[in-house]
Amino acid sequence: MPIKINNITINIDEDIEVLRNKVAKRLKISVNDIENFKIIKESIDARKKDLIKFNYAVEVKCSNELKVVNRINDKDVKIQEERHEEDFKFGTKKMAYRPVIVGMGPAGMFAGLLMAQKGYKPLIIERGEKVEERTDTINKFWNTGSLNTESNVQFGEGGAGTFSDGKLTTRIKDTRCDFVLDELVKAGAPEEIIYSGKPHVGTDILKIVVKNIREKIIELGGEIKFNNRLEDLIIKDKQLKAVIVNGEEIPCESLILAIGHSSRDTYEMLYRKDIFMEPKAFAIGVRVEHSQKLINLNQYGKYAEHPRLKAADYRLTHTTKATGRAVYSFCMCPGGKVVAAASEEERLVTNGMSYYKRDEDNANSAIVVTVGEQDFEGNTPLKGMEFQRHYEKLAYTLGGGGYYAPIQLVGDFLDDKVSTKLGDIRPTYRPGYEFKDLRKCLPTYVSESLKEGLANFDFKIKGFASNNAILTGIETRTSAPVKITRNDRLESISLQGLYPCGEGAGFAGGIVSAAVDGLKVAESLMKEYCPLY
Incomplete structure (x- = not known):
């Protein structure tokens, strides 16, 4: 198992290449004994303005790791436990229809990505445009004041976070954060987001990342419909039976609702349908x-x-x-x-x-x-x-x-x-x-x-x-003004088959936490239903 070393510092004018030497010295081994070296966190210590430093946590592999750790007896040096994905079995219940996801922001996107990877072939509905077309629409609004109420900074592929700073910091402690960052890197984000103390991507790179994740979902059997807005729910005996999208009735027994914090017309529709919500x-x-x-x-x-x-x-x-x-x-x-x-x-x-x-x-x-x-x-x-x-x-x-x-x-x-x-x-x-x-x-x-x-x-x-x-x-849009209450299965307490998630449901705040909530809701569905392939 690898060794994790915390609190390795280098001065601002030192080259990052000295980091490997400092680690070897800390472990009391030769640099040549280091078989694998990986930075897992980088942060800036600017508390003293005349002595700014970089602080690192690193992970290394070498021979006899346990012996090395025990020999030096350093509280900042320990064996790193292997990371494991949450182990769960797919459900055995068969879906009558493929799952529907409303919203292609971080929550809906990552719920869709995971379900596509696992063979559930989700249908994703997004009221706004693809990120390429959305960019042109937003630029037109900024230049002329001509607003498209269906595709704008709030609505469209990638969600509101695509046209922001692209911050990836989060206070939640969840191993799913690693999955989110890994997938973002695979889709074109810089590798530094894996270890940066304050990771961010930026709007220009997020546009590329979002497009690549979309293409991956489609490649894995998912389907994404843009310029399609959820208009109504068909309910019978407190069970979801279908959704109305652009006037079309689509049979649906499992709906992941990842609408973002600005879908006010959707909130109003849910209120009319007696979906339990609370002001937040x-x-x-x-x-x-x-x-x-x-x-x-x-x-x-x-x-x-x-x-x-x-x-x-x-x-x-x-x-x-x-x-x-x-x-x-x-x-x-x-x-x-x-x-x-x-x-x-x-x-x-x-x-x-x-x-x-x-x-x-x-x-x-x-x-x-x-x-x-x-x-x-x-x-x-x-x-x-x-x-x-x-x-x-x-x-x-x-x-x-x-x-x-x-x-x-x-x-x-x-x-x-x-x-x-x-x-x-x-x-x-x-x-x-x-x-x-x-x-x-x-x-x-x-x-x-x-x-x-x-x-x-x-x-x-x-x-x-x-x-x-x-x-x-x-x-005014710092977070959702409502919370769509859900049970232990992450399902609406008032409608079977409705799974509110992400920032729009009141359960996240930011790109990573919304993505993680989307993953959790997707997992809840996968624990109940078997894949479609």
């Missing part, structure tokens, strides 16, 4: 843009322009004294841009996006404030969704229509003044912007919380609340 807390706020050089300087000090370092990121949190609400950065995009992410007519939404190199001039992130059921009006499980709609409409109107975004310099926002001119930073949002008072499209408690949070963040990152920085409204 989320967060809303604005996008903030700074010079990437400012962030690099704050995070890396004198090494800000060092060639070994990539564009710096940040993660900021604050609990407000006045309201007790959390204010935090979300979906930070180094070297990226703020993008128009609307999916409904006359409702304005922003998001952040980066390419793999993260080499644009600006850094941006959402700065958001928690909101919950106590803030929503009404008594239906969709009241959080209606809350989102209300403030997105206000933002659209405030921007003057045409999906122009309201913007305000941070200093002016803190002083309750409408900005009249830009500083050194140019807004990246398209199709355009207007100087406005952002308080007019946010709840008062959110505006006040943002002010306190921004002031706090300025202590942590010098210049964060400078008047040069730009706020763009409005960010």
Whole structure:
């Protein structure tokens, strides 16, 4: 079994080739005794700005591994247990019809990939376009303000994550994460995502990866229908019998629902069908843009322009004294841009996006404030969704229509003044912007919380609340506004045959966690039913 060694450090100016020598020295063996060498984690230690280091965990094979580990008695050196996939038997029940998956975002895509690999021949329904056509549609929206409500930043092959920073970080501890990363690499993602402490892919590479996974699913016997929207469910005696897609009835006994967090018309249809859902807390706020050089300087000090370092990121949190609400950065995009992410007519939404190199001039992130059921009006499980709609409409109107975004310099926002001119930073949002008072499209408690949070963040990152920085409204799609409750078999508690999954069902937050949830739901089905081949 291989040996895992933690906490091997090299200085920023040392070549990575010295890593093998340091490992050999740590193990008290010759470099020539190392038979296999693999980096399993790389992270940057920038706590001391004048002494930035890289920290590694590595895995090696050599002769007499157990003897080597016992001889050196080092808590950071241990035998690495072999990784095993979850062992389960396929079910014996025969499917009357192939499984249907709604949504080709991370959850639906990975559920479909696994089921295709195991011989279940899934049918995947996606309301949006293939990623190639979707890219053209989105660019048209950004250039002209002409929105396609079926295919946009939220809907289409790859899901909302395809037009984001492509972050692959997750807090969940699940061996399925390894499967997700391995499959992404096989489909064209850089190998470094396997070991990077903060892996990301970027929109440009994600487009390639998504296309390759699609082709693999089809090659394995799956079928994918784009520009096809789930419109209704046919139910009898609390059992799913069929789905209506683009007016066509498709027999279906097992439906994996991976719709993403913005499929509001689908939520409404589920509510009409008495599918049990609960309102869920989320967060809303604005996008903030700074010079990437400012962030690099704050995070890396004198090494800000060092060639070994990539564009710096940040993660900021604050609990407000006045309201007790959390204010935090979300979906930070180094070297990226703020993008128009609307999916409904006359409702304005922003998001952040980066390419793999993260080499644009600006850094941006959402700065958001928690909101919950106590803030929503009404008594239906969709009241959080209606809350989102209300403030997105206000933002659209405030921007003057045409999906122009309201913007305000941070200093002016803190002083309750409408900005009249830009500083050194140019807004990246398209199709355009207007100087406005952002308080007019946010709840008062959110505006006040943002002010306190921004002031706090300025202590942590010098210049964060400078008047040069730009706020763009409005960010509302941090997570799903509902949770579609499910049982131990990951099936809806109110409809047999319906398997809600991923971010849209309230069970994930981000590309990897959504993909993992898709895998879990697929496995649940495979434990009950036998393959179709």
